Amino acid sequence: MKKLINDPGDVVAEALVGMAAAHPDRLRIDHEQRIVYRADAPRQGKVGLVSGGGSGHEPLHGGFVGPGMLDAACAGEVFTSPVPDQMMAATRAVDGGAGVLHLVKNYTGDVMNFEMAAELAAAEAGTEVASVVIDDDVAVQDSLYTAGRRGVGLTVLLEKIVGAAAEEGRSLQDCADLARALVADGRSMGMALTSCTVPSAGRPTFDLAEDEIELGVGIHGEPGRERRPLAPAREVAAMLVEPVLADLDGAGDDGVIVLLNGMGGTPLIELYLMYGEVARLLDGAGVRVARSLVGNYITSLEMAGCSVTLLRADEERVRLWDAPVNTPGLRWGA
Amino acid sequence: MKKLINDPGDVVAEALVGMAAAHPDRLRIDHEQRIVYRADAPRQGKVGLVSGGGSGHEPLHGGFVGPGMLDAACAGEVFTSPVPDQMMAATRAVDGGAGVLHLVKNYTGDVMNFEMAAELAAAEAGTEVASVVIDDDVAVQDSLYTAGRRGVGLTVLLEKIVGAAAEEGRSLQDCADLARALVADGRSMGMALTSCTVPSAGRPTFDLAEDEIELGVGIHGEPGRERRPLAPAREVAAMLVEPVLADLDGAGDDGVIVLLNGMGGTPLIELYLMYGEVARLLDGAGVRVARSLVGNYITSLEMAGCSVTLLRADEERVRLWDAPVNTPGLRWGA
Amino acid sequence: MATVENFTAWVHDFARTIAEHSEQLTDLDRAIGDGDHGSNMTRGTARCAQLTDEQTFTGPGDYLKKVGMTLVSTVGGASGPLYGTFFLRMATSLTEVDDVGPEQLGTALEAGVEGILTRGRAERGDATMYDALAPALESYRQAVADGADLAGALAAAAKAAAEGRDATTDMVARKGRASYLGDRSRGHLDPGAASATLLLESAARTLA
Amino acid sequence: MATVENFTAWVHDFARTIAEHSEQLTDLDRAIGDGDHGSNMTRGTARCAQLTDEQTFTGPGDYLKKVGMTLVSTVGGASGPLYGTFFLRMATSLTEVDDVGPEQLGTALEAGVEGILTRGRAERGDATMYDALAPALESYRQAVADGADLAGALAAAAKAAAEGRDATTDMVARKGRASYLGDRSRGHLDPGAASATLLLESAARTLA
Numbered sequence A, B: 001m002k003k004l005i006n007d008p009g010d011v012v013a014e015a016l017v018g019m020a021a022a023h024p025d026r027l028r029i030d031h032e033q034r035i036v037y038r039a040d041a042p043r044q045g046k047v048g049l050v051s052g053g054g055s056g057h058e059p060l061h062g063g064f065v066g067p068g069m070l071d072a073a074c075a076g077e078v079f080t081s082p083v084p085d086q087m088m089a090a091t092r093a094v095d096g097g098a099g100v101l102h103l104v105k106n107y108t109g110d111v112m113n114f115e116m117a118a119e120l121a122a123a124e125a126g127t128e129v130a131s132v133v134i135d136d137d138v139a140v141q142d143s144l145y146t147a148g149r150r151g152v153g154l155t156v157l158l159e160k161i162v163g164a165a166a167e168e169g170r171s172l173q174d175c176a177d178l179a180r181a182l183v184a185d186g187r188s189m190g191m192a193l194t195s196c197t198v199p200s201a202g203r204p205t206f207d208l209a210e211d212e213i214e215l216g217v218g219i220h221g222e223p224g225r226e227r228r229p230l231a232p233a234r235e236v237a238a239m240l241v242e243p244v245l246a247d248l249d250g251a252g253d254d255g256v257i258v259l260l261n262g263m264g265g266t267p268l269i270e271l272y273l274m275y276g277e278v279a280r281l282l283d284g285a286g287v288r289v290a291r292s293l294v295g296n297y298i299t300s301l302e303m304a305g306c307s308v309t310l311l312r313a314d315e316e317r318v319r320l321w322d323a324p325v326n327t328p329g330l331r332w333g334a
Numbered sequence C, D: 001m002a003t004v005e006n007f008t009a010w011v012h013d014f015a016r017t018i019a020e021h022s023e024q025l026t027d028l029d030r031a032i033g034d035g036d037h038g039s040n041m042t043r044g045t046a047r048c049a050q051l052t053d054e055q056t057f058t059g060p061g062d063y064l065k066k067v068g069m070t071l072v073s074t075v076g077g078a079s080g081p082l083y084g085t086f087f088l089r090m091a092t093s094l095t096e097v098d099d100v101g102p103e104q105l106g107t108a109l110e111a112g113v114e115g116i117l118t119r120g121r122a123e124r125g126d127a128t129m130y131d132a133l134a135p136a137l138e139s140y141r142q143a144v145a146d147g148a149d150l151a152g153a154l155a156a157a158a159k160a161a162a163e164g165r166d167a168t169t170d171m172v173a174r175k176g177r178a179s180y181l182g183d184r185s186r187g188h189l190d191p192g193a194a195s196a197t198l199l200l201e202s203a204a205r206t207l208a
C-alpha cells in the first residue's frame, strides 16, 4: 500500500488536522468528535444543515462546509459511517432556532446511525430535526431485494442547492421538501478503472484485470453492477449516461444540471475528455445542460474512474445553484 | 494502460472539447490551434498574460484562464511543449495594447519554443512581448551542469499573483518585474509514489517498487533526485520542506504562501494529511503561513505524489493573492 | 449462573478474538463489501475491553448497557448500531439481575436479537449476522428446553451460529452493502455472520 | 548531385524510419526523459511527408524551409525547435541551389548543426543529438576532403553518427530533461542522438 499517511489508524484524525490548518478562517474543527463546522455556526434563524458519512470521499462532506452549503459535517472512519454521538453533537451545535436538517446518503450504516441520532435528539428537548435520505444510484436495480439505491453524486448537487435555500432563510419544512424533490429528480451511475485501498485493510478492495472495468460501482470500492471489458471513453460515457437517462423522468423545464465526477485517481484531463463525451450524448438525446460541474467532488480514495449525475433543472434550482457558496471544495460568488 | 480516453493521439484535442463544453460562458477555445482564451479577451489596456506548456498538468494552464489570472494558455501534446505558432497566435489575440507577458516554465522545450515565438513576434510589428522563465524546483541541484531548475508549483502562485497585478492595470514592465521577483522568492520540491503513463507511450514512464518513492520528481514523470524507501507522511514532509527552506532566503515579511500540490492520483484526504505535516514543520521552523492552497493544481497525469511550494510573502503579494479570480481551476471573490 | 464477572470475561474474550480475526473479517468484507468490518469491530471491542479499567459495574445489566453504548459510539458503519442495539437490549432485559440463569440469558439473547431485527429489518436468508444469530437463539432455546445447563445451551448456540454463518455462503445478500452485488454475492461468507459466531463462541467460553 | 527529388526522398525515408522506430525512441526517452520523443518525431515527420502531396517545390532550399517550418509547428518539445532550426538553416544555405554537390551539402549540414548549437547551447559530451551530429559532420567533411563522393561521404557520416550515438551511453546528460537525472543518466542512450542517427542513415540512402 503506497499512501501519504502515517499510521493507517490515524488517517482521518490527521487529515482533519491538515484541513484545520489549511482553512483556519473558514472552518472550526472539533477534533475530539471529528466534526467540521463552518466558523460562524450556529447561524441564528437559519436551518442548520448537517451531513456526514465515512471518510475517503473528500472533498465530500467536510469540504462542503461553509456559507451557502453545510453547517457541519461528521467524519467517520474511512468508508465507515460516523456514530450517533457525532451527529447529535453537530445537531446541537448548529441549531440556530430554525431546526436542523440531516442529509443522509442511503447506506445501511449511515441510515441506522443517523436514525439513532435522530431518536436520541428527539429525546433531548428543543431541536427540531428532519432527515432526508439520498438514493440516486441507478446501478442498484431491484431495490426491493437490496438495501436500496446508494447515495452518490447527487449528494454534492443537493448539498449545494439546499444549502443555498437554507442560506436564504427558508424553513426546515421547505428545505426538507426541496431536498426530497431533488432526490426524486436526480440519478447517477459510476464506473471504476481500478480499485481503491482502505488504509486499515492495506490491500485493494477488489481486483480488476488490466482489461476490465467495474460498471455501476459505488463510492466505497463496493463491486458494481457488472464487469465489462475496458472500452473507449465514448462507450464508457454511453454506459453511464444511458441508464441514468432511462431512469430519469425526462429533463426538467430548464434541462439538467450535470456532475461529471472523478473517483479520486483519475486526472482532470480524462474527466474533461469524458465530459465532452457526456455533453455530446446529452445533446444527441435533446437534453439541455443548464449547468455543469467537472472534477473530483465525491471520491473513493485513489480509485480511478468516474460517475455521471443528472438532476432535472428548473428556474429555482438553477438560481439556487448559482447562489454564492464559499467552501473549500466549491466556491463562487463569494 | 487504463484511462478514460479514446485514441491516445486524440487526448488533448478531446479534453479541450470537454473543457469548452464545461465552461461555455467563461472560456473561448481555439481547437485548431489548441489555445484556451478567456471569453472576453483581448482586454483593452490590460497586459495580456500568456502561458502554456505540455498537457497532462491540468488544471494548469488552461484551467487558470479567466479574470484575475491568464488571458490565454497554449496546450501542447501530453508533456510536450506547444509550438511557436500557438504562442504567436495567442500573443496576437490577447494584445490589448499594453503588451503581452509570456510565463514560461523552465524546460528546454518550452523555453526554446517560446523563444522562437518571441523572435517571430518581434519580427511582426506592434506587440510588445516580455518573457519570464519560472524555475523553482530545488530538486535540480547543480544547475550549471543541467538544463537548470524546472518550473513547477510556483507557476500556479505566480500566474495568480501576476494575473491580479495585470488585472489592476499594471504595466508590462511592472508585471514582468513582479514575476521575476516571485521567481527569485519561490521554491518547490516534489515526490512520487507511482509513475504516470503517457497515453501515446502506453506504459508507465518509470518503475517504482512497492516500497520505494521517487524524491525530487518533476511534473512529467521525469525521474527525480533519488530513490528512497517508502516512508511515513511526516518523514516525506520533512524531505520536501527541508530542502525548500534551505534554499529559500528566509520567510518574507508576511511569512510564506504555501502550495501543497497533488500530482493527480493522490486523493485529497492524503493531501490534507500531508498539509498537516507541512504546517507543523513550518511552525516548528518559525515560518508563518500567510496563505495556503491544498489540492491538485499542477499535476502529472495520474501520478500519485505531491509537492510543496513556498513563496516569500509580503503585504502586496498577499493582497494580490486575495484579489478576485474566476477561472475553472481557482476561483474566489467572484 | 453468570455474574457480572462472567459478562466482563465475555466481552474481553470477544475483543481478543475479534482482534485475532480482524484481518480475516476485513478480507470477507473486501470480497462483498467495503473492507472495514475487521477494523470496525476491533476498534469498538477494544474500547469496550477498557471499560472495566475505568469504572466498576453494579451488575450485568449496568455493564452491558455501557458496552452497547460504547459500541454505538465507536464502531460506526452498519455493525455499530446493530451490535450496539444487541447489547443495549440485553442490558434492559437484565436490569437489576445479578446472577443470570439459562432462562434469563435466553430471554436476554432474544431481546438482543430482536433489537438487531428492529434496527436492520433483515429476514432469514438475507445473508447477514441475523443468519448466525437466529439459529443460535433457536438452538439455545431448544437445549434449555431439553434440560441443558448454561454451558450446554451456549455450546449448542455457538455450534448453530457457525452452521448459520457457513450457510450464508450459499445465499444472495439482500441487506447491507453486499446486497448491491446481487447474485455475485453468492459464494461468499457474510462478515457479520462471522463476527456474530465469534460472539457466541466467546459466550460459550466465558458465560458458563 | 542531390536534387529536390532526393531531398523529398530523404524526408520521406526519415518519416518512415522514425515511424518504425517510434516505440524504441519513446522507450529511450521513458528511461531518462518523459517518454514522448518517438511520438513527437512521428507526428512531425509524418506531417512533413504530406507536404509533397499538397504543393510543389522549386528547389531543395524551398522544400527544406517548409520542412523546417513544419517541424517547428508540429513537433513541440525540445526536438521541434532543434530539428526545425536544423532544416531551416540548411534551407538558407541552399537558397537558389538546384543540384547539391558534396561541398554544398557539407556547408548546409554544417549550417544546420550550427543552428542546433545556437538554439540548444549544447556542448560535446552533454549527451544530446549534438553528440551524434557533430562527429557525423566531421566524418563527412573528412570524407569529402579525402575525395569521397556524396554517397561515400554520407555513409561515413551515418557511421560516425551511430558511433556518436552509442557513446552517449557513457555520458552524464547535461542538457534537456535527462540532465535532471545527473549521474543516473549514465548507462542510457540519448533518444535525440538515436533519431539524429536515423536522419543521417536516411540521408545516406536517399541523397546520393
Ligand SMILES: Nc1ncnc2c1ncn2[C@@H]1O[C@H](COP(=O)(O)OP(=O)(O)O)[C@@H](O)[C@H]1O
Residues within 6 Å of the ligand: A079, A080, A081, A108, A109, A110, C029, C033, C034, C036, C037, C040, C041, C076, C077, C078, C079, C080, C082, C116, C119, C120, C121, C122, C127, C128, C129, C130, C175, C176, C177, C190, C191, C192, C193
Ligand atoms: N440490515 C441489516 N441487518 C442485519 N445485519 C446487517 C444489515 N446490514 C448489514 N448487516 C451486517 O453488517 C455487516 C457489515 O458490517 P460493517 O462492514 O462493519 O459495516 P458496513 O457495511 O457499514 O461497512 C454485514 O456483513 C452484515 O452481517
Ligand SMILES: Nc1ncnc2c1ncn2[C@@H]1O[C@H](COP(=O)(O)OP(=O)(O)O)[C@@H](O)[C@H]1O
Residues within 6 Å of the ligand: B079, B080, B081, B108, B109, B110, D029, D033, D034, D036, D037, D040, D041, D076, D077, D078, D079, D080, D082, D116, D119, D120, D121, D122, D127, D128, D129, D130, D175, D176, D177, D190, D191, D192, D193
Ligand atoms: N539543449 C539541447 N541541445 C541539443 N539537444 C537537446 C537539448 N535538449 C534536449 N535535446 C535533445 O532532445 C531530445 C529530447 O527530445 P524530446 O523528447 O522530443 O523533447 P522533450 O525533452 O521536450 O520531451 C534529447 O534526447 C536530446 O537529444
Ligand SMILES: [Mg+2]
Residues within 6 Å of the ligand: A054, A079, A080, A081, A109, C034, C036, C077, C078
Ligand atoms: Mg463500511
Ligand SMILES: [Mg+2]
Residues within 6 Å of the ligand: B054, B078, B079, B080, B081, B109, D034, D036, D077, D078
Ligand atoms: Mg516532452
Ligand SMILES: [Mg+2]
Residues within 6 Å of the ligand: C029, C033, C034, C035, C036, C037, C077, C177
Ligand atoms: Mg464494511
Ligand SMILES: [Mg+2]
Residues within 6 Å of the ligand: D029, D033, D034, D035, D036, D037, D077, D177
Ligand atoms: Mg521527451
